[in-house]
Amino acid sequence: MEEPAADVTVGVTNAVTEIAELSGRKLVDDNGQIIRPAQGDVGCDAYISTSSAGGGLQMMVAGVVREMTAASAKRAALGAGAIVMDVIASNDRRLPHEQIQRIRELRPDMILISGGTDGGTTSHVVQLAELIAPAKPQPRFGSEYRMPVIYAGNKEAVPIVEETFDKSVELSVVPNLRPVLERENLGPARDKIHDLFLEHVMAHAPGYDKLISWTDSPIMPTPGAVGDILRTIAEGQGINAVGVDIGGATTDVFSVFDGVFNRTVSANLGMSYSISNVCSEAGMPSILRWVHLEMDERELRNRVKNKMIRPTTIPQTLEALVFEQAVSREALRLAYQQHKEFATTLKGVQQQRTVGDTFSQNTSGQTIVDNMKLDLLVASGGVLSHAPRMVQTAAMLVDAFQPEGITTLAKDSIFMMPHLGVLAQVHSKAALEVFERDCLIYLGTCVAPKGQGQRGKPCFSYSIRSHALNELGEISCGELKQLPLADGEKAEITVEPARGFDCGAGKGKPVRKEIRGGTVGIILDGRGRELELSTKREQSVPAVTQWNQALDLYPESS
Amino acid sequence: MQGSIRIRMMMLMAAFVVVCGWSAISNAAPPAPPSGITVKDAPNDAGTGLIVEWQLSPDDRKDADPRVVVRYEIDRLARPLKPENETPIKESKFAKVGEVNFQLAKYLDQNANRQHEYLYRVRAVSVDGESSTAVESTVAVQPELQYFDMRRAWYLVLLVVVGGAVVYFIQVVKSGKDLKIRKIAGLEAVEEAVGRATEMGRSCLFIPGILDINDIQTVAGITVMSRVAGLVAEYNASLEIPTCRSLVMTTSRETVAAAYLSAGRPDAYREDDIYYLTDEQFGYVAAVTGNMVRKKPAACFYMGAFFAESLLLAETGNAIGAIQVAGTAMPSQLPFFVAACDYTLIGEEFFAASAYLSHEPHQLGSLKGQDIGKFIGGILIIAGCLLATVVAVMTDPPSGLESLVTFIRENILGEKGFMP
Numbered sequence: 017m018e019e020p021a022a023d024v025t026v027g028v029t030n031a032v033t034e035i036a037e038l039s040g041r042k043l044v045d046d047n048g049q050i051i052r053p054a055q056g057d058v059g060c061d062a063y064i065s066t067s068s069a070g071g072g073l074q075m076m077v078a079g080v081v082r083e084m085t086a087a088s089a090k091r092a093a094l095g096a097g098a099i100v101m102d103v104i105a106s107n108d109r110r111l112p113h114e115q116i117q118r119i120r121e122l123r124p125d126m127i128l129i130s131g132g133t134d135g136g137t138t139s140h141v142v143q144l145a146e147l148i149a150p151a152k153p154q155p156r157f158g159s160e161y162r163m164p165v166i167y168a169g170n171k172e173a174v175p176i177v178e179e180t181f182d183k184s185v186e187l188s189v190v191p192n193l194r195p196v197l198e199r200e201n202l203g204p205a206r207d208k209i210h211d212l213f214l215e216h217v218m219a220h221a222p223g224y225d226k227l228i229s230w231t232d233s234p235i236m237p238t239p240g241a242v243g244d245i246l247r248t249i250a251e252g253q254g255i256n257a258v259g260v261d262i263g264g265a266t267t268d269v270f271s272v273f274d275g276v277f278n279r280t281v282s283a284n285l286g287m288s289y290s291i292s293n294v295c296s297e298a299g300m301p302s303i304l305r306w307v308h309l310e311m312d313e314r315e316l317r318n319r320v321k322n323k324m325i326r327p328t329t330i331p332q333t334l335e336a337l338v339f340e341q342a343v344s345r346e347a348l349r350l351a352y353q354q355h356k357e358f359a360t361t362l363k364g365v366q367q368q369r370t371v372g373d374t375f376s377q378n379t380s381g382q383t384i385v386d387n388m389k390l391d392l393l394v395a396s397g398g399v400l401s402h403a404p405r406m407v408q409t410a411a412m413l414v415d416a417f418q419p420e421g422i423t424t425l426a427k428d429s430i431f432m433m434p435h436l437g438v439l440a441q442v443h444s445k446a447a448l449e450v451f452e453r454d455c456l457i458y459l460g461t462c463v464a465p466k467g468q469g470q471r472g473k474p475c476f477s478y479s480i481r482s483h484a485l486n487e488l489g490e491i492s493c494g495e496l497k498q499l500p501l502a503d504g505e506k507a508e509i510t511v512e513p514a515r516g517f518d519c520g521a522g523k524g525k526p527v528r529k530e531i532r533g534g535t536v537g538i539i540l541d542g543r544g545r546e547l548e549l550s551t552k553r554e555q556s557v558p559a560v561t562q563w564n565q566a567l568d569l570y571p572e573s574s
Numbered sequence: 575m576q577g578s579i580r581i582r583m584m585m586l587m588a589a590f591v592v593v594c595g596w597s598a599i600s601n602a603a604p605p606a607p608p609s610g611i612t613v614k615d616a617p618n619d620a621g622t623g624l625i626v627e628w629q630l631s632p633d634d635r636k637d638a639d640p641r642v643v644v645r646y647e648i649d650r651l652a653r654p655l656k657p658e659n660e661t662p663i664k665e666s667k668f669a670k671v672g673e674v675n676f677q678l679a680k681y682l683d684q685n686a687n688r689q690h691e692y693l694y695r696v697r698a699v700s701v702d703g704e705s706s707t708a709v710e711s712t713v714a715v716q717p718e719l720q721y722f723d724m725r726r727a728w729y730l731v732l733l734v735v736v737g738g739a740v741v742y743f744i745q746v747v748k749s750g751k752d753l754k755i756r757k758i759a760g761l762e763a764v765e766e767a768v769g770r771a772t773e774m775g776r777s778c779l780f781i782p783g784i785l786d787i788n789d790i791q792t793v794a795g796i797t798v799m800s801r802v803a804g805l806v807a808e809y810n811a812s813l814e815i816p817t818c819r820s821l822v823m824t825t826s827r828e829t830v831a832a833a834y835l836s837a838g839r840p841d842a843y844r845e846d847d848i849y850y851l852t853d854e855q856f857g858y859v860a861a862v863t864g865n866m867v868r869k870k871p872a873a874c875f876y877m878g879a880f881f882a883e884s885l886l887l888a889e890t891g892n893a894i895g896a897i898q899v900a901g902t903a904m905p906s907q908l909p910f911f912v913a914a915c916d917y918t919l920i921g922e923e924f925f926a927a928s929a930y931l932s933h934e935p936h937q938l939g940s941l942k943g944q945d946i947g948k949f950i951g952g953i954l955i956i957a958g959c960l961l962a963t964v965v966a967v968m969t970d971p972p973s974g975l976e977s978l979v980t981f982i983r984e985n986i987l988g989e990k991g992f993m994p
Contacts, residue, residue: 081769081809106772107809137775140810170775197770364770366897367916374912374920377759380766 023223025230028065050230064438065231067224068238073097073213074156076124078104078148080131080140083363083381085169088193089130091358092168092202094279096209097240098125099266104147106131106140112147119151125217127153127163127185128205129177130193132170141173145180152184161220162186164212168193168205188212197364213237233442239268239279241437246270246394247277248440249451255391258417259433260348262397264288264327267347269355273384278359282351287344287399288327291320298346301551306342306415308560309335330402334572337404341412344399348416356383387420387545388466388520394456396428406535407498407567410459420466420545421520422509422529425459425536458503460534464541467517468548469493474514475542482507482533491542494559496566499540501533509538517544539567605633605643605698607706608679613694613715621688621719626681631698631706634676643698647673647705648681651693653714668695691716728986732950740943747935753942760899760917761930764798767873767897767916768805776872777812778802780826781862781887783878783902784818784855787825790925791903795877796822796829797928798901798919802875803833807842815848816865818858823850859883863890876900876915877924880907888914901927958982 029048036043042058045051051059075098079086082105093100101122104115127148131141148165155161165185167177174189181187190204214234218224228235236244242261250257250272259270265286270279284293295303300313316339323329323340331337363381395401395413403409410425419425432455440447465476471494480487480499485507487499501507512526513519519527531538543563550556564570608628616623626648634643649668674681686692695710747753771778780802782795799815806813813830817823827848834843851861863886866874874891876884876898884900884907891898892914900911901919911918919927929937961979965971 080773083766084769084773107769109808131773133774135775136773139775140772143810194773197773363766364773364897366895369912369914369916371909371913374908374918377917379757379759379762379917 023226024067024221025223025226028227028230032063052232062232062442063230064233064435064442065227065235066238066241066434066438067218067235072099072239073209073217073237074099074101074123074125075128075209076101076104076119076122076126076153077128078130078144080106080137080144080169081364082107084197085130085132085194087358087363088200088202089128089168089205091200091278092130092193092205093128093209094281095202095240095243095277096206096213097237097243097279098209099281099283104144106143115147116151119148119153123154123156125156125164126209126212127165128209129165129167130169130205132173132192133197134171134192134195136170138170138173138176141169142176142180145177149180149182149185155216155220161216164188164216166190166205166208166212168208186212186216197362198366200362210234210236210240233438236434236438238434239270239281241434242268242396243270243277243279243437245433245437245440245447245451247272248437248444248448249392250277251275252448256386256389257392257394258352258385258390259394259428260351260397260400260413260417261428261431262287262344262348262351262395262399264398265290267351267397269351271355271359271385273359273386273389276359276384278355278384280351280355280358282347282354285347285351285354287340287347287397288323290347291323291343294343294347294350295320297350299551303339303342303346304553305549305551305556306345306560307338308557308564309338311335311339334570338570340399341403341408345412345416348412352417356385359383359385387418387423388518390419390421390423392424392426393417393419394426394428394433396431396433401427401429401431405569406457406459408569410462410536410539411563411567411569413459414462414464414539414541415547418464418545418547419462420464421518422511422527422531423462423464424532425462425534425539426456427459428455429457458532458534460501460536460538461509461531462539462541463509463511463519463531464539464543464545465511465513465517465519466545467513467523468544468546469514469516475544476511476513476517476519476540478512478540479510480507480538491540493542493544494562495540495542496563497540497542498537498567500537501531502537503534505533506530507533507538604704605700605706606631607709608634608646608696608698609709611694611696611709611711613692613711613713615715615718616682616684618720618723618725619684619717621717622684622686624683624686624692624694624715624717626683626694626696626711628679628696628709630677630679633700634698636677640701641676642700643676644701645673645675645699646678646681647697647699648683649695649697649708650683651695652687652690653693654690655716668693673699686717688717688719725985732947732986735950736943736947739946740940742939743942744935744939747938753938755930755938755941758919758923758926758930760901760919760923761798761801761927763897763899763917764802764875765805767875767899768802768809768811770897771806771872772809772811774872776870777814778806778873778875779862779866779871779891779896780813780815780875781878782815782817782822782826783876783880784858784883785879786819787821789879791879792819792822794903794925794927795901796825797931798875798877798924799826800829800833801927801931803830804837807834807837807839810839810842812844813847814865814869814871816851816858816862817849818851818853818855820850823848855881855883859886862887866890866894866896870894870896872896874898876902876911877919878902880904880911885910885914891915954982954987958987 032043050063054061075093077089077093079089086103086105090100090103101124129144153163155163163185166188168190188208190208193205246257246259256273261268263286267282267285284290331340360381360383365380393413400409409427413425436447436451473493475491475493477490509531510528511519515524521527608631610629612627614625616625631643648671650671651668652666671683691714693711693714695708697708698706780799783792785792815826831843834840851858874896880902898915899917900915901924903921926941929941965976965979
């Protein structure tokens with residue numbers, strides 16, 4: 017939507033015209049308008065849209081205690097599809113003038129304030145408002161645009177907060193995010209963020225007012241829509257799911273465990289703009305441990321910087337591909353680690369104990385992400401979606417996320433998930449059917465018991481029965497094996513883990529489950545969890561070479 | 575008539591018995607004297623002991639019945655040593671210093687003085703109190719000072735190992751390496767508890783036990799108090815500390831003031847929130863629990879020495895919905911705290927709090943070094959128990975094994991060793 021057009025609908029019309037050409041169905045009329053509703057073989061019934069223009073929705077959130085109401089506010093903003101630019105809290109170890117300076121520097125699209133339980137502190141919440149009001153944060157778009165501020169804190173502090181802000185901001189009050197510390201109520205704040213995103217942010221972006229009039233359903237921030245479809249699928253099928261979208265600058269991780277949805281944005285982990293940061297955060301040795309080819313580290317560093325300044329380039333050689341996929345493994349691993357740290361149980365909740373807990377007093381705020389409970393792992397983003405071989409996508413997912421037990425692997429074929437997220441609001445059945453049939457490409461199933469064992473010792477034995485497959489065998493520790501099971505086929509697998517290994521039913525206990533095939537098939541992973549791979553080349557190269565050969569990852573290199 | 579004759583007969587018989595008895599006593603021979611007396615310096619002492627040994631009297635037989643010798647009496651003659659260039663001091667007389675039972679041929683005189691030399695004599699004493707002739711040592715012996723008590727050599731070895739471990743780990747921490755310390759949930763939860771109080775707009779309550787400042791648990795509690803006060807200052811919450819001892823109140827005020835200052839909030843410190851109630855145990859508890867019910871603090875900390883009041887306090891805190899963190903080394907109170915509180919620091923955890931919270935190299939190194947000591951102690955106890963069990967179970971244990979158990983018991987784990 018840059019100049020000279022400065023109109024987002026130009027791009028939309030071009031895209032729809034392209035779809036029309038591919039499908040052979042006329043979708044755009046002579047005036048450049050999308051034809052609605054469908055008339056025979058012309059036009060479409062509904063037009064829906066998501067938006068990540070200008071870097072998506074950018075928010076600043078504030079709360080009283082960083083780990084409590086501020087964390088809830090962050091969850092609400094991330095869940096609504098925003099990027100959280102900063103979190104202001106009473107205990108963020110910054111002095112008031114530093115906080116005000118920071119608020120002035122940021123140019124968020126909107127601000128979310130939370131803090132205090134209902135009937136709780138008012139002084140802290142008002143202090144937050146008193147930091148934001150004089151800072152007069154400037155919005156990104158439009159000089160006449162009044163900064164939307166959502167207040168979702170202690171209801172008793174509402175009158176004072178309203179008094180604190182003048183007319184320069186658009187204050188909206190919604191029910192408290194944490195009415196009591198034991199419970200989160202993120203829905204109203206999320207809905208308000210979506211409303212304000214449309215009313216204020218989108219309305220001030222070039223051409224968006226026209227686009228809004230075209231759509232049959234509210235425009236959603238792209239990541240928010242991805243979260244919605246993942247949540248719908250997880251709830252509909254009663255499964256736990258993790259989705260990842262790795263981009264050039266950021267990596268989004270979505271998870272639904274036991275019905276609780278979480279999303280994180282790792283702002284500095286990506287495959288082009290942020291590739292240098294991945295190398296610095298993970299360290300070159302950690303990246304190189306996934307590379308089985310001999311490479312010159314100096315050349316790799318040049319490659320990293322080239323990728324950063326020319327982000328649209330794609331690997332041209334095998335070495336470049338292997339290296340890029342090694343970087344992606346580390347980026348995904350770090351993003352997932354951050355997600356695990358964020359997706360936790362609520363803090364500040366009173367515990368109930370018995371004398372039996374004397375030696376096992378767990379703190380609250382434990383991660384709810386449990387790889388053993390994970391049923392479906394969905395990948396999207398250039399490096400995963402466009403890997404030359406499907407098995408490479410599967411290998412990157414398995415190495416980075418280290419699923420435990422029996423996990424289905426899939427990838428989003430053409431980044432369709434966000435649109436299905438919006439479609440689910442219009443026609444949920446259609447959205448789910450498209451999701452199952454066209455959106456997801458099932459890669460297969462990964463079987464990986466949790467535990468550690470001496471290399472070469474038995475890890476688990478398996479028995480797989482289906483129409484096309486009848487396999488029995490044993491996997492040793494450190495071994496990786498691929499078995500074909502075509503997409504759409506199902507098989508019954510019985511896994512008998514060795515002593516000390518757990519495949520979901522407890523250590524050493526057998527598991528029987530129906531699994532689905534995919535373009536890759538079944539990956540039997542005996543490498544143990546946590547997956548340990550040394551950064552010493554003399555140890556990592558033979559191991560990674562063996563794994564690559566087992567999965568036939570890079571046939572050109574052998 | 576017959577009656578008077580009978581009385582006379584009885585009197586005559588009685589007189590006969592008395593006369594015979596007297597004759598037996600007066601005619602009892604003294605026992606044979608002991609022989610071969612030797613005197614030597616007692617090893618491993620500060621020059622205060624001499625060992626006197628002799629050979630038993632021939633009458634002191636193990637199977638003698640009736641027993642002739644019942645004890646041995648030891649006399650000592652102390653002769654002050656001549657200081658250089660001074661005239662000799664005159665000798666004193668033999669005096670009794672001790673006695674030992676029959677069948678014992680050794681006496682340890684622990685009241686000797688390095689400024690004297692000693693002669694000893696030993697007499698066997700019969701059941702009638704008759705003493706044998708004394709056997710006397712011929713050479714005067716002077717006690718000697720030993721600088722090292724070699725019986726405690728194991729103590730030295732273990733001291734060096736544990737001390738070395740402490741020094742080593744201090745150096746490790748100083749060199750920048752991270753020492754892994756197990757997460758102590760109770761201490762991690764302090765921040766959470768203060769956060770809860772902040773969000774709920776209520777105060778934090780800290781009870782530093784009911785003993786005085788000379789109790790180590792109170793001191794440990796005040797270390798945690800410093801951390802709590804720092805967080806309260808940082809979060810801009812409020813903290814109330816009722817104390818049971820006036821000195822604890824004074825110390826608490828100093829501690830909290832310092833914590834507020836280091837958090838950059840000296841203005842927020844309020845001295846009146848730290849106050850003395852009463853020394854009386856249940857009077858104190860009544861006042862505190864009443865206060866809790868009225869003010870409903872959102873976070874309660876019980877850190878120190880507690881007795882019967884532990885459950886009263888913790889139950890009240892639980893009832894008002896507070897997050898409660900307790901820490902004590904009183905084993906009898908721990909179950910109550912565990913059941914009623916959210917988090918409990920148990921014994922050593924409580925004392926390790928200071929190192930855990932400060933991450934200061936000396937404290938961390940000491941903590942880790944002490945762990946090594948405890949580990950060695952545990953291994954020795956387990957090994958000792960296993961060996962002792964084996965020896966006890968075996969009908970004819972090898973003498974080497976038996977002496978090993980004795981050695982471990984007496985020298986490593988016993989009074990003279992690692993666990994005095």
